[in-house]
Amino acid sequence: MRYSIFTLAAQTLKGHRGWKPVWRDASPRSEYDVIIVGGGGHGLATAYYLARQHGLSNIAVLEKGHIGSGNVGRNTTIIRSNYLLPGNTPFYEFSMKLWEGLEQDINYNAMVSQRGVLNLYHSDGQRDAYARRGNAMRLAGADAELLDRDQVRAMLPFLDYDNARFPIQGGLLQKRGGSVRHDAVAWGYARAADRRGVDIVQNCEVTGLMIDAEGIHGVETSRGPTRARKVALAVAGSSSRLAAMAGLRLPIESHVLQAFVSEGLKPLIDTVVTFGAGHFYVSQSDKGGLVFGGDIDGYNSYAQRGNLPVIEDVMESGMALWPALGRIRVLRHWGGIMDMSMDGSPIIDHTPVRGLYLNAGWCYGGFKATPASGWCFAHLIARDQSHPVAAAYRLDRFATGHLIDEKGVGAQPNLH
């Protein structure tokens, strides 16, 4: 069923009893052309673009839980393309352009809202760094505006401009940035892929990879073996565990990142704002809750829950930015497991095992990359060569020295 105002009107007249499930709950077949491990945003987008751009349809997405139960449903829903380095900027700008056309493309309301992303600066040095970043963004075709203090104050009058330690001097604004409803991204890609014949198999955990000297031949799963000559891993958070089944050690550590939602409030903030003197970002969901987060906890974890010191740290940063937050109650918080790579940038590449492809290492930033990640991973799988905008995301860059280290902190994953 194609969604439109007419189907909505027709369903309204029928009392909304005619809606069909959005995707088939497929059982795994014995053989596929391509198996994608991981039914998160990246895996589902990869399946969709393999079908749409490359004409493949004999594809399975294997998900150990249910669609949207991992990081695609745990992030803080921000999209932006405000990167500095040449390996990153074109990729994230490509992703932004795909976001802009996504809903029409997949015929699904993902609530893409280009409400702007504003990064605040608090010192002359930080202003200069943001001016440089803004110039790099504009050279890559993205939009960026450097705002002074008065311009920021006109947008967000309630921030603490005269904070004794971190006065707000201005900000770098990307107006095309914003937020997207993350669950709808998973569901929309799942539906769009399903409509093109992709099997989405839930509750199907991959327990082993069938590999011999020639390469990969399939996967062992909790629902039996299934064969394919091409297997693609899109399991951020668990990449090291899957790669270990192929005998690979990755330049990745798994860390827990916490996120928070406040009680529902009337409209307070109509953009995404980040504190430049600590790590804190906040926006408001359409339900009214403030959605915010900060740093990872800083130690290896697969627990999907964090500890109290980081919660306190996030709240302190929030209060330094926006003192009125102290009157608001936190409703829930949760954790997700991030692939923290050794240079803070992702990997979309072949592995040394023939037919096994890797999409990993997204650190905090995987959600905004979802469409481009799927597009470029599909390109790699179908054509066996990297897409031009993702060509820098090589697995061997750690050996060759072509690192993409936005923060410049080196091989210490908990600092990226």
Added chain:
Amino acid sequence: MRLPCPHCGTRDIQEFTYLGDANVERPGASEMSEAAMMSYVYERDNPAGRQREYWHHSAGCRAWIVVTRDTRTHRIESAESAKPLVQN
């Protein structure tokens, strides 16, 4: 999470700084090669389960310790001084 410092007793995690996997060893002069150094600097086992890891009691006794911890549950199995392990 609290860590049992072998010198100070059980202390809040805020007193400690994390370094990472304690099984990673710098190649000795005889086995030094580009590949060995790449593996040492960048590649990690990243286990889901038991991991031995370095922590620095930076706001306490300032000693390095090796903690054995389950990364799935954050349960601490043991903590020992890193000094005798590093000197061997």
